[in-house]
Amino acid sequence: MQVRNFSIIAHVDHGKSTLADRILEHLGAMGERDKRDQTLDTLELERERGITIKSTPVRLNYTRPNGEKYVLNLIDTPGHVDFNYEVSRSLAACEGVLLLVDASQGVEAQTIVNAYLAIDSGLDIIPVVNKIDLPAADPEGAAQELEDVVGIPAEDAIFASGKTGVGVPEILEAIVERIPSPPGDPDAPLKALIFDSVFDAYQGVIVFVRVLEGQLKPKDKITLFSNGKHFEVDKVGTFSPGLVVGESLTAGDVGWVAAGIKDIHDAQVGDTLMERERPITDPFPGFKPAQPVVFSGLYPTDTEAYRKLREALEKLKLNDAAFSFEPETSEALGFGFRCGFLGLLHAEIIQERLEREYDLDLIATAPAVIYRITLSNGEIFETQNPAEFPTRDRVDLIEEPYIKLSVMLPEEHVGPVMQLLQERRGSMVTMNYLGKRVELIYEVPFAEILYDFHDRLKSISRGYASMDYEIIGYREGELVKVDIYVNNEIVDALAVIVHEDRAYPLGRKIVDKMAEVIPRQMWPVPVQAMIGGKIIARATVKAFRKDVLAKCYGGDISRKKKLLDKQKKGKARMKQIGTVEVPQEAFLAVLSTE
Numbered sequence: 001m002q003v004r005n006f007s008i009i010a011h012v013d014h015g016k017s018t019l020a021d022r023i024l025e026h027l028g029a030m031g032e033r034d035k036r037d038q039t040l041d042t043l044e045l046e047r048e049r050g051i052t053i054k055s056t057p058v059r060l061n062y063t064r065p066n067g068e069k070y071v072l073n074l075i076d077t078p079g080h081v082d083f084n085y086e087v088s089r090s091l092a093a094c095e096g097v098l099l100l101v102d103a104s105q106g107v108e109a110q111t112i113v114n115a116y117l118a119i120d121s122g123l124d125i126i127p128v129v130n131k132i133d134l135p136a137a138d139p140e141g142a143a144q145e146l147e148d149v150v151g152i153p154a155e156d157a158i159f160a161s162g163k164t165g166v167g168v169p170e171i172l173e174a175i176v177e178r179i180p181s182p183p184g185d186p187d188a189p190l191k192a193l194i195f196d197s198v199f200d201a202y203q204g205v206i207v208f209v210r211v212l213e214g215q216l217k218p219k220d221k222i223t224l225f226s227n228g229k230h231f232e233v234d235k236v237g238t239f240s241p242g243l244v245v246g247e248s249l250t251a252g253d254v255g256w257v258a259a260g261i262k263d264i265h266d267a268q269v270g271d272t273l274m275e276r277e278r279p280i281t282d283p284f285p286g287f288k289p290a291q292p293v294v295f296s297g298l299y300p301t302d303t304e305a306y307r308k309l310r311e312a313l314e315k316l317k318l319n320d321a322a323f324s325f326e327p328e329t330s331e332a333l334g335f336g337f338r339c340g341f342l343g344l345l346h347a348e349i350i351q352e353r354l355e356r357e358y359d360l361d362l363i364a365t366a367p368a369v370i371y372r373i374t375l376s377n378g379e380i381f382e383t384q385n386p387a388e389f390p391t392r393d394r395v396d397l398i399e400e401p402y403i404k405l406s407v408m409l410p411e412e413h414v415g416p417v418m419q420l421l422q423e424r425r426g427s428m429v430t431m432n433y434l435g436k437r438v439e440l441i442y443e444v445p446f447a448e449i450l451y452d453f454h455d456r457l458k459s460i461s462r463g464y465a466s467m468d469y470e471i472i473g474y475r476e477g478e479l480v481k482v483d484i485y486v487n488n489e490i491v492d493a494l495a496v497i498v499h500e501d502r503a504y505p506l507g508r509k510i511v512d513k514m515a516e517v518i519p520r521q522m523w524p525v526p527v528q529a530m531i532g533g534k535i536i537a538r539a540t541v542k543a544f545r546k547d548v549l550a551k552c553y554g555g556d557i558s559r560k561k562k563l564l565d566k567q568k569k570g571k572a573r574m575k576q577i578g579t580v581e582v583p584q585e586a587f588l589a590v591l592s593t594e
Ligand code: GTP
Pocket: 010, 011, 012, 013, 014, 015, 016, 017, 018, 019, 079, 130, 131, 132, 133, 134, 160, 161, 162, 163, 164
């Protein structure tokens, strides 16, 4: 049987899931998605999909109008910059992609980044202009943009709608005609790329592979290229659409392997599986173990919940090789964990899961990157914890990670966005005009986009700007640590690292926000920002709740109610610091956009 392996890539919200569903429906596989979910459930695989764990691939049977039969493997990719490395590994399991562009939005930042990931993987790209049913659709315009920006001929584009199903038959024919059949020699030594893995309580780690060369079947003795660990294959199979047990997998196939692997860190995305007896010397290139780049402290609001938090973190880690944690103690917050994530979205997902699935109330500290510090005595160390930052007099050199940031936006918002990038210490690399839109490429310190950057970008561009980034390396920075004092006591967990020039405005913002969210006490409470013991900003939490209402001059009931609600909300999650209760919002004051 002829095989085609493909994936769908797009900017977020350009209609990937909807179009995939229409394709499944067209091939009579609809409803099987649900079946697949149940199958996964019975295997006790995590149900969270799309992000930490991608959907399993789907194997589809397609009969062409001329009667020829094909197997189409649709491999899902995570759709966010935090997971770009995983996107590129999923793409490596394919020979081609559908590149979707929303006909009413045109090319966006992730359209370009994803397109280049596909081009770099040597894939054939089928451009699909989607959502042509929308009144604001401009399919020709979108196709032309793809040609101008990515160099994909406009005339190759298929116009489609995931809503009405228009274009789906053409897409299926294009997959067969334009995407090559998978290469590979079934008799060569085994070489299989791991593009995803999930943990199952009964079978251990289930590894999703693309067999590039050779074959894989039960009882085979296999070895992981990166760490040399040996395993024996227990079961193999395909996704049809649940995990279906099969006899073997052969070069060109996409499938799964269970081999009694107990630890997900042993089966990382990007690694290569090989035969124990006939090891290869040329693994799939570019393997890198998952490396967290954004760090934040997580503390239970209730100290009793520490053990529960640890257990929850351990469970999450079973299924997510990119997530790390280690115990940390804060004078202000007590016992908690320093957690590492691939990016902000990843951090948010983990926090949400801890709260939703494990019923934990958490205080999260502001996200931080990894700094490289050379001390005056020549010693070099790395830290992502502001609390561990040495004092200025002991430091020779501080380096921080930089990113290459690309922003796509309509022409009329270029001015304010460039100003924002300037404020964030960005330096321009290029600026490309693409019709009425502009692509800005900047180099920016990574830390600068962690704090409210995305929200600001969206608000100054009225929602039209989109962004993507990659980490490009370390550069020197004049960084200082800003300490925060509440009621004259230092709160270690609130410290932030920031560039000298930004320290004053940021200190101001933090103390103002804190004074706003800390509930009023019987007496006024000072909140101060300091650098090396010197006060750079100060605000006061005013005494008494009646002060809040006093501002309203009696009349305006709705405003009163709003203020009281605001106070109540702030109460939800508190941490006692000295005599003052500090709400979660205060810990993230640095992220606030107001
Ligand atoms: P995931 O990232 O996988 O969640 O998919 P996506 O974000 O690429 O897009 P999704 O399929 O979730 O669609 C985003 C929104 O666009 C949803 O509100 C859909 O209903 C809508 N949508 C998707 N395709 C079409 C289409 O062809 N026409 C119209 N009018 N709306 C669409």
